[in-house]
Amino acid sequence: MLGVCYYPEHWDEARWITDAQRMRALGITYVRIGEFAWSRIEPARDQFNFGWLDRAMDVLHAAGLKIVLGTPTATPPKWLVDECPDILPYDEQGRVRGFGSRRHYTMSSQTWWRESARIVTAIAQRYGDHPGLVGWQTDNEYGCHDTTLSWGPEDLRAFRDWLRHRYQSCDQLNEAWGAVFWSMEVADFAQVTLPNLTVTEANPAHRMDFWRFHSDQVAAYDLMQCDIIRAHSPGRWITHNFMGFVSDFDHFAVADHLDLASWDSYPIGFVEKFPFSETERNRWAETSHPDIAPWHHDLYRGVGRGRFWVMEQQPGPVNWAAWNPVPKLGMVRLWTWEAMAHGAEVVSYFRWRQAPFAQEQYHAGLNLPGLDELSPGGQEAGTVAREIAQLGPLPAVQQAAVAIVFDYASYWATIVQPQGRDFRYEELAFRWYEALRRRGLDVDVVRPGAPLDGYAAVIVPTMIHVTDAAQAALEAAGGVVLIGPRAGSRTRNFAIPHDLPPGPLHTLTQNRVIEVASLRPGLNQTVNGAVQGKAIRWRDHATTQAQVLARFDDGGPALTQHGKALHLLCWPDQDLLGSVMDLVCRNAGLTTMALPEHIRLRRRGDLHFFTNYGPEAWSLPEGFECLLGGHQMPAHSITVAKPLSKKV
Amino acid sequence: MLGVCYYPEHWDEARWITDAQRMRALGITYVRIGEFAWSRIEPARDQFNFGWLDRAMDVLHAAGLKIVLGTPTATPPKWLVDECPDILPYDEQGRVRGFGSRRHYTMSSQTWWRESARIVTAIAQRYGDHPGLVGWQTDNEYGCHDTTLSWGPEDLRAFRDWLRHRYQSCDQLNEAWGAVFWSMEVADFAQVTLPNLTVTEANPAHRMDFWRFHSDQVAAYDLMQCDIIRAHSPGRWITHNFMGFVSDFDHFAVADHLDLASWDSYPIGFVEKFPFSETERNRWAETSHPDIAPWHHDLYRGVGRGRFWVMEQQPGPVNWAAWNPVPKLGMVRLWTWEAMAHGAEVVSYFRWRQAPFAQEQYHAGLNLPGLDELSPGGQEAGTVAREIAQLGPLPAVQQAAVAIVFDYASYWATIVQPQGRDFRYEELAFRWYEALRRRGLDVDVVRPGAPLDGYAAVIVPTMIHVTDAAQAALEAAGGVVLIGPRAGSRTRNFAIPHDLPPGPLHTLTQNRVIEVASLRPGLNQTVNGAVQGKAIRWRDHATTQAQVLARFDDGGPALTQHGKALHLLCWPDQDLLGSVMDLVCRNAGLTTMALPEHIRLRRRGDLHFFTNYGPEAWSLPEGFECLLGGHQMPAHSITVAKPLSKKV
Amino acid sequence: MLGVCYYPEHWDEARWITDAQRMRALGITYVRIGEFAWSRIEPARDQFNFGWLDRAMDVLHAAGLKIVLGTPTATPPKWLVDECPDILPYDEQGRVRGFGSRRHYTMSSQTWWRESARIVTAIAQRYGDHPGLVGWQTDNEYGCHDTTLSWGPEDLRAFRDWLRHRYQSCDQLNEAWGAVFWSMEVADFAQVTLPNLTVTEANPAHRMDFWRFHSDQVAAYDLMQCDIIRAHSPGRWITHNFMGFVSDFDHFAVADHLDLASWDSYPIGFVEKFPFSETERNRWAETSHPDIAPWHHDLYRGVGRGRFWVMEQQPGPVNWAAWNPVPKLGMVRLWTWEAMAHGAEVVSYFRWRQAPFAQEQYHAGLNLPGLDELSPGGQEAGTVAREIAQLGPLPAVQQAAVAIVFDYASYWATIVQPQGRDFRYEELAFRWYEALRRRGLDVDVVRPGAPLDGYAAVIVPTMIHVTDAAQAALEAAGGVVLIGPRAGSRTRNFAIPHDLPPGPLHTLTQNRVIEVASLRPGLNQTVNGAVQGKAIRWRDHATTQAQVLARFDDGGPALTQHGKALHLLCWPDQDLLGSVMDLVCRNAGLTTMALPEHIRLRRRGDLHFFTNYGPEAWSLPEGFECLLGGHQMPAHSITVAKPLSKKV
Ligand SMILES: [Zn+2]
Ligand SMILES: [Zn+2]
Numbered sequence A, B, C: 001m002l003g004v005c006y007y008p009e010h011w012d013e014a015r016w017i018t019d020a021q022r023m024r025a026l027g028i029t030y031v032r033i034g035e036f037a038w039s040r041i042e043p044a045r046d047q048f049n050f051g052w053l054d055r056a057m058d059v060l061h062a063a064g065l066k067i068v069l070g071t072p073t074a075t076p077p078k079w080l081v082d083e084c085p086d087i088l089p090y091d092e093q094g095r096v097r098g099f100g101s102r103r104h105y106t107m108s109s110q111t112w113w114r115e116s117a118r119i120v121t122a123i124a125q126r127y128g129d130h131p132g133l134v135g136w137q138t139d140n141e142y143g144c145h146d147t148t149l150s151w152g153p154e155d156l157r158a159f160r161d162w163l164r165h166r167y168q169s170c171d172q173l174n175e176a177w178g179a180v181f182w183s184m185e186v187a188d189f190a191q192v193t194l195p196n197l198t199v200t201e202a203n204p205a206h207r208m209d210f211w212r213f214h215s216d217q218v219a220a221y222d223l224m225q226c227d228i229i230r231a232h233s234p235g236r237w238i239t240h241n242f243m244g245f246v247s248d249f250d251h252f253a254v255a256d257h258l259d260l261a262s263w264d265s266y267p268i269g270f271v272e273k274f275p276f277s278e279t280e281r282n283r284w285a286e287t288s289h290p291d292i293a294p295w296h297h298d299l300y301r302g303v304g305r306g307r308f309w310v311m312e313q314q315p316g317p318v319n320w321a322a323w324n325p326v327p328k329l330g331m332v333r334l335w336t337w338e339a340m341a342h343g344a345e346v347v348s349y350f351r352w353r354q355a356p357f358a359q360e361q362y363h364a365g366l367n368l369p370g371l372d373e374l375s376p377g378g379q380e381a382g383t384v385a386r387e388i389a390q391l392g393p394l395p396a397v398q399q400a401a402v403a404i405v406f407d408y409a410s411y412w413a414t415i416v417q418p419q420g421r422d423f424r425y426e427e428l429a430f431r432w433y434e435a436l437r438r439r440g441l442d443v444d445v446v447r448p449g450a451p452l453d454g455y456a457a458v459i460v461p462t463m464i465h466v467t468d469a470a471q472a473a474l475e476a477a478g479g480v481v482l483i484g485p486r487a488g489s490r491t492r493n494f495a496i497p498h499d500l501p502p503g504p505l506h507t508l509t510q511n512r513v514i515e516v517a518s519l520r521p522g523l524n525q526t527v528n529g530a531v532q533g534k535a536i537r538w539r540d541h542a543t544t545q546a547q548v549l550a551r552f553d554d555g556g557p558a559l560t561q562h563g564k565a566l567h568l569l570c571w572p573d574q575d576l577l578g579s580v581m582d583l584v585c586r587n588a589g590l591t592t593m594a595l596p597e598h599i600r601l602r603r604r605g606d607l608h609f610f611t612n613y614g615p616e617a618w619s620l621p622e623g624f625e626c627l628l629g630g631h632q633m634p635a636h637s638i639t640v641a642k643p644l645s646k647k648v
């Protein structure tokens, strides 16, 4: 199903009816509204102006659209900021981040909680049972623009409370942090400082707790909004639109109280943000890399416990990357189908019409700036709508054979203490995912501690701290378990485990890491044995009681096996990674299909969705019947096919 | 004519007479003094100490030198800053920019206006009718060291006043800025903030107005000084010494009330500042690129409505670039002649003698540090003086056949909203100018809206917002008009025109831009047809009703023609740019001369000034009689020649 | 002799005895303790808790270890910072540098002096005559983490006092600084500002004085600690552990009142810090460059007037560089021997046991994290201990034949006024040292003004300001004197000398520099004559009355000779540098041995210590008898040999 993001407050009221009718004509079912409209809903304190929104909802509903309403907390209006400046966030340099764009609040502010509750209550009371309303979105893109962490006085106050609750006594805090190290001990929680603007690096345990605190704040703040909404809007679901590659808080934890997950998919913008090589950036600049959107689809299907939307789908060029090319013809259609192949319930384009004013005026919409005229992306959306109708209902999504365990805390931990400048957790996880997908495999992304039953292979790119639950789940896993470098290297208190890394994973791996090396670009170490390639960026120097499948040149173990558990003791280059994944697949008994770099495959029931992200044509292997597209796949196209037999 | 900048306050009074006599002996006519001497003129509030300056002016005058007196407002003294700290500027990070160098004031401060008026009045009253005084310079290098924009409380106050005057009501401001977009609406002008330190980018309309406000401030502040000077110094002209590549304010607007323009020419220092390639930087490190100084000469001839000086001419190595090589032997002479070829009335060297102390002690002068001994550059200045005398009066400067329209507001607009990181307006304009000069053409640089009569070709590299006057002038132009990418893409309120770009230029071009692509380095799109080459950095995707002269590979129009108007819908690489300029010249009936990269030609009446910026020798084409230099031009030399016939 | 750094406060008291016994068993003689333990010694104001430290010292002493006690002033505890926030330093951006790591104090704070004296007195009184105590370390790594310079109100106050003392009157200050230049004159010392946050660069004379002031503060602060210690701890020596490549203060001046120098040797970490090429960084990433540690050994032998320790020796991978590889097997042994070859009295490893918590948990120790189990580096330390015993007492260190004059003030001066972005004084000195060592020479590093008797060659890479003492010493030197570019280019007041550079060195060189060129990467100038190669980065354009040994292409002198004095008028590339050093050696009658890039030689009496930093094997030349290691040197090894005859 298709949706669209719409801002009635941006357009003359006279145009709303035409807009709604043209949405329906294009094949749009859902419309998201309201998430930035606080200054219009409440132009001054307690002076609510609901009239326009009443009328907008009625018009949309009357046209047959289903409405998703956003709470407007991402954009507190100026009168509120002036009245309550304590809601403003601070950056790591200690400066106030002011009014004038969006997300200018810190969740640490009690004032902000009170004001948020007030506006959410007002809106939920007003519209909670509107017949056109089917669901809610809380706020907008938590954490976007580096807003998860804030470094102001309100944050310090709330952080001290969090620590007081967690450690109960300063002795326990001092012990947990190893604060004796540089005389950093405190005698009262009121002595705890923010971990910024120190002379040299702050204590990593201090920084890690500060990060956990903020991650907890996001979940708590979102739950507060959800509780209010649920009290006033029975029968409607609630989601939040997460932003891709914003890993500063734990999305699984936030989604625990949501009905479904959603995310904002800007495949091309992410190409500039993710640490691709320049060659890759140029290769994928106008199509996106074939695993960027799929990685997030698989992640948010996991975050949403099986249910997710794409709440914002890029419909053309955007405005916010360093460079913003026009997508190749066909890509808007391809991205939409890719989302549905991965189980998206709805793909909702951002936005209906390009705004000719303010910050995002270079961001394409389904319609040209200010006009009632479809953009190139709008025309592709129409094509998809027709194809959806033609293809009929899609089969249910099934559990994949392979799971990747994704751990937000490992992202924080490797930023808090990189040890090597290029040990980037998101990149590690993404590359391992890419390697699986290049082998034609479907992948589930799961959280640490999730049950791993039914997976032929479980991939743990790394997991810095291994919780009891995570340990138990991995030990209980029935399939092959591949564990990566640096795993188990920190305790809950961000210390080295007393029995050395991998700590709780020792039972599985039978390894013991006695030294670690981070390797500068240009340094590498050769690996030979059952797998071949090179270690780059990181090597664990370990002693082992497991079977050594491959060794470094100096004889040290590089890949070990103990029962089901493979342990890769380095960051692999592309060759080594491929070699290891081939071994995993063999051990797990998985059937693979070697795909070129521009082709991907995703299954949904017996439907096979082949996508071609390249300018080169490609032919499907024998044995498929095509339902959409053909065996010969032209550039930037999709083919939906069914296997003729069980052989594929 | 030659001049020199002199600082009597830096030297023992006993040396002044010798200095003045040696200036005259070297062939110097003009001497600029006084612009940094506030602490000596007024060592404490209202305790004026004019004696030394009286004597210095008398000595210089007695020696036959003509004096240009600078107002000392670029360097408010410490006692004033301590008394009135509200005059200090703020940087974009919100920090006060303190005392200790120069330009430490904001024009937004009312205190600063009052104090500026006080010191200018005192000096103008004292010296306004001094017989040695021929003209005035206001302040020094407005905008240098990023001082046009300031971000303090005084700036906010003055900005709000400017907005109140411009928009009259908050409703109009909100409407103009599209402030509804993210609930950025204000209910009172006192709610308007500075557009810095926001969470993500501030509203571009807000930023653009902030830039316009500061540009207006410069003009208003300068006018205030001029009014005072004119009241007390009848018969003397006034100029300001603009700094090259400081485009943060509109130089045309400031010069509207000046009698002539002047600029400070540091050809080598600019090589490090301008975004040249590393290859170009090394090629031109010791000579300067052959179009750097000429571009500015042509610009300031336009700014000065035909009249300009070089107020500061680099006489050897300087101190302020990242690297500061010694100019190649002959370059000081060449630069001086280049300036005169372009119409400079006076070339004034900075400075008479290298200062052995303080910030600029590595900045060469005509004399060695602290000594009465000519530097290598001083010797070249003597050569030029003799050559000027030998060559006699130069013919008047004539209107060129080609005009480039240079628009300071487009510089601001593309910084406010780059969309592609390397869309640099100054670079675009410079490269198009360079392409014309490589074809042996003289070029005028004119402001938007200037009459374009008599030009065979008018070049508009881009013009983001097209005013009514600019539109009218272009439509009235008799020659070929070449319009570049991104033209007409914003309204006065920094929004996309309601009929899409190029907005007001639609009549001329018959094009309509529906999407834009910024292209990262490495991405390009091939153009074929009447012109050939590649688009880099930027492409406008357009529909057209004009004749398509060249297309992109996907069939979209790249170069269109409608009557006299050519519209290039991309940023051209060097090949495409050359190809387009050849077409322009053919269409305009211009005779060109293909010059190597190190040779340039500039005409003044029938005098042809050939300059050789390279280490390679070069021979003039047949048909010239040499007045200075010869047909065989050695490295780093100049030849002044007359055509033997009308054929060239 | 070997030592180790130990933190009893980090471990259960029950483990102290085992630790002490295992230290002795490994061959450790000295143990340094206490330097970060303030929060345990004085958990709240005046509540001293000496019990644990009493017991720790007794345990260590009882085991036969000799104790070095550190004053804990590098880590003021939180209660003190809260009580006296005026002790905190400020960064150049004007921000307080807060509690939470270490070195969070400014020596400008009078409160801090009082508190420092209080804690040092308490500790010195308590332990001054402890029978296990042999010496003291003041504070820890002055200047580390950019803490020499501080930019707060206390610094301004103390700086004004320093200036008042130095200049007596504002007239003299204004004159010295050339403050008239931009009306920067002051009428009262209270008008002097900090030289940061100015609009453009501050006056270099101002900045240079600010740097001298802070350097003086370090010496004064350290002397204050020493005076207290000496009053309470008769018969014990005092040192400070200087940090390599921290040149922000004059180490010679601090050591004037110390009994011996010591430094902290992290050979691999420095590879990332020093401006090596990427090729060099990769070549030496896992071994260190062969001159990094030796340079410092030779420097601190000079700083310590012949006596120095390595107080902290890297024993494996560390935590603080951008990348931190594991050292190659054998390097910990090699580094230890290298230190002794250069005269280190003791090599003390940092640290006994890797801390599993806080900031340095990735920093290796002699034992694995938290365990009683030797790390790989710990095993190498044991090997060295056995080899020391086997080899017996080493001969005394003799004066080298070559001296390099190292001038901290030149480091400051070239940062204050780089003129060319890559004129890095430390790099210049290091490269000239490397060139000498590649010729098999031993080198002494001496301070400006030190007597130069007995040196066959004296090398002055540069010396920006030449004091009377330095001038006299160079003129009195009996050997060849090689003077580098930019020498003598500034007076004491940071001005160009009135007779032009090299100022006081004119008598020696007979040269006069009239212009200088800094050359961007890619620019160079060829040198031919008695030496060959290229000038890069810098060239002095000079007139000369000396003999010209080599010239630039334009005929200007590149290398001149006047009697014993050679003057190289540029920054030499590697070829030119080698060529010049060969000439120096010939002129000085020095015997050289051309060594490959990975081999070095250092003599101590008749013992020759050959070190192999490469993976390639190497054979000693004929004529040596090996005492440790063999003629065939494998990768990463050391050979100690005696010449069979006098021929080598
Ligand atoms: Zn969004
Ligand atoms: Zn200037």
Ligand SMILES: [Zn+2]
Pocket (backbone or CB within 6 Å): C141, C264, C312, C350
């Ligand atoms: Zn240390």
